[in-house]
Amino acid sequence: MDQAQLKAIVVLSEELHFGRTAQRLGMTQPALSQKVSKVENELGITLFTRAHRRIAVTEVGRIFIAHARSALIEMETAVRMAQKASAGQVGQLHLGFVENASFDVLPKAVSTYRRCFPEVDLRLSEMISSELLEKLLAGRLDIALMRPIKTETELELKRRLVHQEPYVAVLPVDHPLAAASSARIEDLVKLPMIIAAGAKATYLREQFGPLFARVGHDIEVGQEVNQLPAMLSLVSSGIGYALLPKSVTNINVPGVTYLPLATPNVPQAELVAVWRGDETNPAIKYFLSFLPRVDDTHWKVANRSH
Structure with a gap:
């Protein structure tokens, strides 16, 4: 029948x-x-x-x-x-993101997506990049907004560069270097750095380790702390300096100043959208359409081994 x-x-x-x-x-x-x-x-x-x-x-x-x-x-x-x-109009979408994504990329994309697809159950989870990658590979996330860390997996992962920004040096306002218009890596390496703890600092170490080595120094860690507000508070107390993406300058913290980096060839902070190549959730492609697209031709070549 x-x-x-x-x-x-x-x-x-x-x-x-x-x-x-x-x-x-x-x-x-x-x-x-x-x-x-x-x-x-x-x-x-x-x-x-x-x-x-x-x-x-x-x-x-x-x-x-x-x-x-x-x-x-x-x-x-x-x-x-x-x-x-x-058509991606109903269902679920589980999105993971790193802390810095919440400053610029994430709020705009989520706001627009929720307005256009109100019936989709959108769940958000903040993690560090290594955790996001683990959850993504296990099928417990649909999309991750993360740093482009290296990984070895047999699964096909698709990546798209969605944001790129320079780093700034965060210094106490009463530090002698704070009076300058910019900061040089050569001067910063002599100071203790406030840095994220453990795996959360992997991306920063991968980017700045070679640059510090070129000027004859290792990264001198003064304090490890995971929460950004705590990191900025430690800088304001004079314990050390931090290297952070420029988007943090939108956070007004008394006692700190933000300086651009004057050293040539300083790495950029990159944010990528990553999803599994075998993913069948239609909501993914619609959410991706609300994310910015950076001209990533050079990035694809430079990161083809990631």
Whole structure:
């Protein structure tokens, strides 16, 4: 028994006339009669009585038709929801992000996406890049906004550069270097750095380790702390300096100053959107359409081993 047969039975119960029912369904009257008879024969019950050109629904038919009508509504709902899901209009999207993504890229994209796709259950989780990558590979995230850290995996990962910004030196306002218009790495390496702890500092160490080595120094860690507000507070107390993406300058913290870096070839802070190549969630491509796109030709070449 298919949807067309159920619909023929339901419409006939409403019209109680073969001619009007056939016209409403866009078929011939003989074809309609065959559908109804086929259902009755298949079920072994009589749904309609036919006498003196009058049609009536039997008691058994009334019960069957009530459930058939509900089944048709469910089928139509299922089709409609499947179509909406295919268009990314319903479903779930689990997005992971690093802390710095929340300063610029994330709020704009999420605000626009929620407005355009209000029926999608959008879940947000903040983690460090290594954790985001782990969750993504395990299928527990749909998209990650993270730093482009290196990884070895047999799974295909797709990446897109969505944001790029310079680093700034964050110094106490009363430090002698704070009076300058910019800071040189050669001067900063002599000072203790306030840096994130453990794996959270992997990306910064990968970027600045070679630069520090070129000027004959290692990164001298004065204090490790994971939370950005705590890091800025430690800088303001005079414990050391920090190297942070320029977007943190939007945070007004008394006692610190932000200086651009004057040393040539200083690395940029990059933010990438990463998702699995075998992912089938349609919501992913629609969310990606709300993320900025950086001209990443050079980045793809430089990071092809990531």
